[in-house]
Amino acid sequence: MSGPELxxxxxxxxxxxxxxxxxxxxxxxxxxxxxxxxxxxxRVERLAGRLxxxxxxxxxxxxxxxxxxxxxxxxxxxxxxxxxxxRASGTPWVALCAPALAAAGIAYAYGPGIDPAWELSCxxxxxxxxxxxxxxxxxxxxxxxxxxxxxxxxGAAAALTFGWLIPMTAMCGLALATATVxxxxxxxVAAGLAGWVIAxxxxxxxxxxxxxxxxxxxxxxxxxxxxxxxxxxxxYMTRIPRGTA
Amino acid sequence: MNIETAGLIxxxxxxxxxxxxxxxxxxxxxGLLGPNGAGKTTLLRMMATVIPPSSGTLRLLxxxxxxxxxxxxIRRRLGYLPQSLGYYPSFTVLEFVEYFALLKExxxxxxxxxxxxxxxxVGLGDKARARLRTLSGGMxxxxxxxxxxxxKPELLLLDEPTAGLDPEQRVSFRAMLRDxxxxxxxxxxxxxxxxxxAACTEVALMHQGKIVFRGTPDxxxxxxxxxGAGDAPLERGYTAVLAExxx
Numbered sequence: 070m071s072g073p074e075l076x077x078x079x080x081x082x083x084x085x086x087x088x089x090x091x092x093x094x095x096x097x098x099x100x101x102x103x104x105x106x107x108x109x110x111x112r113v114e115r116l117a118g119r120l121x122x123x124x125x126x127x128x129x130x131x132x133x134x135x136x137x138x139x140x141x142x143x144x145x146x147x148x149x150x151x152x153x154x155x156r157a158s159g160t161p162w163v164a165l166c167a168p169a170l171a172a173a174g175i176a177y178a179y180g181p182g183i184d185p186a187w188e189l190s191c192x193x194x195x196x197x198x199x200x201x202x203x204x205x206x207x208x209x210x211x212x213x214x215x216x217x218x219x220x221x222x223x224g225a226a227a228a229l230t231f232g233w234l235i236p237m238t239a240m241c242g243l244a245l246a247t248a249t250v251x252x253x254x255x256x257x258v259a260a261g262l263a264g265w266v267i268a269x270x271x272x273x274x275x276x277x278x279x280x281x282x283x284x285x286x287x288x289x290x291x292x293x294x295x296x297x298x299x300x301x302x303x304x305y306m307t308r309i310p311r312g313t314a
Numbered sequence: 315m316n317i318e319t320a321g322l323i324x325x326x327x328x329x330x331x332x333x334x335x336x337x338x339x340x341x342x343x344x345g346l347l348g349p350n351g352a353g354k355t356t357l358l359r360m361m362a363t364v365i366p367p368s369s370g371t372l373r374l375l376x377x378x379x380x381x382x383x384x385x386x387x388i389r390r391r392l393g394y395l396p397q398s399l400g401y402y403p404s405f406t407v408l409e410f411v412e413y414f415a416l417l418k419e420x421x422x423x424x425x426x427x428x429x430x431x432x433x434x435x436v437g438l439g440d441k442a443r444a445r446l447r448t449l450s451g452g453m454x455x456x457x458x459x460x461x462x463x464x465x466k467p468e469l470l471l472l473d474e475p476t477a478g479l480d481p482e483q484r485v486s487f488r489a490m491l492r493d494x495x496x497x498x499x500x501x502x503x504x505x506x507x508x509x510x511x512a513a514c515t516e517v518a519l520m521h522q523g524k525i526v527f528r529g530t531p532d533x534x535x536x537x538x539x540x541x542g543a544g545d546a547p548l549e550r551g552y553t554a555v556l557a558e559x560x561x
Contacts (some may be wrong), residue, residue, distance in 0.1 A: 102430040106408050106442055122426075125416035132413070180512070185400025191462070192362040193388040193417035 104256035107176040123194040126146035128201055133204045134184075135177035136211070144170055144212070148219035163223050164283050165269065172261025173242040174212055178204035179245065184252040198307040201249075205303075209241055209314045240265045241290035241300025249306035264295075315340050315376075316469050316499035317361065322370035325355050325519065331356040333523030343495035345505040345514035347532070347552060354503040354521040355397050358471050361501065375468055390419050393467030397474050397503075399458040403447035406436055407457050410446060411519055414461040432464040435490065437483075449479040459487070463494065470500045478548040488513040508547045511535075519555050526559040 110118065118127035122139055147170060151162035180187040191197055212232060240296070243264045245286065248257025248300075265282075272281030272288075282288065316378070317339040324332040332353045346354045357493045359365045360372060363379045375391055377384035402410060412429045420428055426444050436456040440450065446457065455478045462470060476484045491513040494500050504510060510517050519527040527534060531548060538550030540559065 097432060099427070099430055102434065102439065102442075103427045106430055106433075108408065108412060108428040123419075124422045125419055128413055128416045185402060187400065188359075188364060188396045189394065189399060189414065190417065191364045192389060192392060192394045194386050194415065194419040195417045196386070 080102055120173075121203060123195065125193075126199060129195065129200045130203050130207055133178055134206070135174035135208055136204070140174070141211070144174070148215055149222075152219045152223035155209060161220075161223070161280065163216065163219045163284070164233040165279065166276065167212065167219070167233050169262050169265045170217070170242040171212035171237045172240040172257045173263065174208045175205050175241040176244040176248045176254050176257025176261055178259060179248040179254045180253050181248075196259075197302075199309060201303075205241070205245060213237070235292045235296075236265070236268065236283060236288055238301070239295040240268075242296035242303075245297075246299035246302035246306075249303045316374065317344075317501070318371070318373040320371040320412045322357070322372055323368050324353075324360055324365065325368045330523050332360070335523075335525055336518075337518065337525065337528075338515070339499050339501070341495065341497060342515040343491050343500045343502060343513050345510035345517040346460055346501060347507065347517060348520035349503075349539065353523040354520050355473055356523075357520070358394075358473050358501065358503050359396075361469070361521055362392065362396075362471050363389060364394075364396075373374075376438070386419075388469070390465065391468040392418075393462035393465065393470040395458045395462045395472045397500065399454075401446045401454055404447065405426045405446050406443050407433060407460070408442050410457055411460045411464050418465045420465050422459060428466070430462050432460040435463065436460045437486065452480060452483060452558065455479060456483070463521065466498075468498050470494060470498050471503075472500065473503045474505070475502060476504065476506060484509065507552050508546065511546075517558075519552065521556060521559040527555045528555070 110124075110127070114127050114131045121127055121130070148163055149168060151166045154160070154162040158172055158206070159163065159247075177183055180190060180197065184190060192202070216233065216237070217231065220231075239310050240261045243251030244257040244286045246257075247252050247260035268282040272285065273279050275281060317336045317337060319335050319337045320369065321336040322337075323330060324334055324444060330446065335353075335357060346357070348354050356365070360367050361374060363374070363385055366380065372379060375386045377388050379385045395532050402413075405413065409431060411432055415425045415428055415432075416422075427539060431437060436459050438453065438456055441453060449457065455475070459467050459472070459475060462472065470515035479487060488509060491500055495513075495515065502509065502514065514531055517527075517529065517531055517534055518525045527537070534551040534555065535547045536551065538547060538552070539546070539550065540554065540555045542552070542554030545548040
């Protein structure tokens with residue numbers, strides 16, 4: 070299984086004739102391979118590495134399924150479509166979509182069910198809990214930024230531009246908690262989406278308006294409570310299991 | 315001792331997968347044999363710090379894996395190949411091995427050299443830039459071995475490492491194991507008794523969560539002299555010990 074046994078004793082391999090006996094071609098090749106195969110991290114990964122002070126954490130961040138280019142583009146497209154629809158119909162589609170999109174993204178920051186090498190990742194020095202924390206924060210920040218930008222473009226009122234941020238936090242907490250309890254990212258997505266649909270429909274049932282789930286100030290505390298409980302559950306579920314040494 | 319366990323138990327609900335294992339192992343290649351469901355993989359997963367024990371004592375590389383700091387230190391010095399290792403299909407061989415080298419917190423300056431050495435050691439130099447989705451099962455297994463050895467581990471845990479390897483690759487792999495066993499504790503869980511006979515300095519046989527035999531491959535072979543089914547001497551020893559444990 071080891072590589073070709075290229076040593077100086079096998080002289081005559083080089084075009085210039087026999088090699089000096091102390092030249093280890095295997096070692097030389099490794100030096101060459103190290104330089105040729107060296108991967109240069111992308112700009113985002115380098116920046117993340119500097120901010121997080123951990124190249125491993127930075128690499129884990131840029132490999133987050135819901136932070137890959139395809140997912141980000143899909144999110145941008147959906148929010149852009151929501152902004153266009155909002156301008157055309159007057160219904161704040163961005164505010165209604167953003168919490169669900171963020172919840173799905175956050176749930177997919179968690180490994181089981183979507184990370185094929187999850188078992189292996191659990192034996193690494195960079196803890197899976199830290200990876201999850203960094204991924205979740207990055208996703209939350211990105212989704213909030215994109216959502217606010219789309220809301221602003223859609224010309225929604227200020228209350229709507231920022232009003233969905235608290236429900237979004239709650240749905241993210243719910244999705245993350247469910248994902249970690251069920252050990253399934255897909256279960257987290259389902260819980261986040263279902264939670265938000267129920268909140269919107271319940272608001273509509275109460276006063277006939279779909280925006281109640283976003284604009285009703287009486288819901289702020291319950292949303293914050295859901296977010297806090299969800300975060301606490303996720304932290305508890307990813308705790309370091311105590312050994313018995 | 316790199317591995318020390320005493321009364322190690324792991325339960326899943328009412329099932330006791332590992333039912334009180336006492337084990338000490340220093341440098342060398344340690345073979346873990348046993349039928350399906352004997353508890354080999356669960357024992358290995360505890361040693362890999364993936365799951366904690368339900369009770370009993372576990373110390374790895376002289377440290378307590380239950381505490382955050384020591385566990386992180388153990389993981390930096392650990393190599394682990396799970397039984398079913400998932401792969402990122404879009405990663406190249408180099409990217410995959412490098413990813414886990416970084417997660418093992420290898421100093422960044424050392425990573426490119428360590429990755430190149432590991433990839434060469436498993437004979438995948440010519441496939442270094444190939445996407446994982448294009449590789450055969452045997453090659454993927456070798457990628458898994460490469461990530462396990464990339465940090466020159468002091469404790470190497472391999473679950474069914476030769477599954478999918480062709481006979482020539484298995485011979486090379488055993489030679490690599492013997493070499494690694496000179497300085498590290500290598501635990502190999504396998505069904506293939508010939509791997510144990512060729513590469514292991516010591517062997518343990520598990521049955522229903524317990525170790526029912528521990529000794530050298532020669533001692534296991536000797537247990538089969540009086541009886542036992544199988545084509546090879548070591549197989550006869552294996553079946554004789556198992557038959558005794560079941561009776």
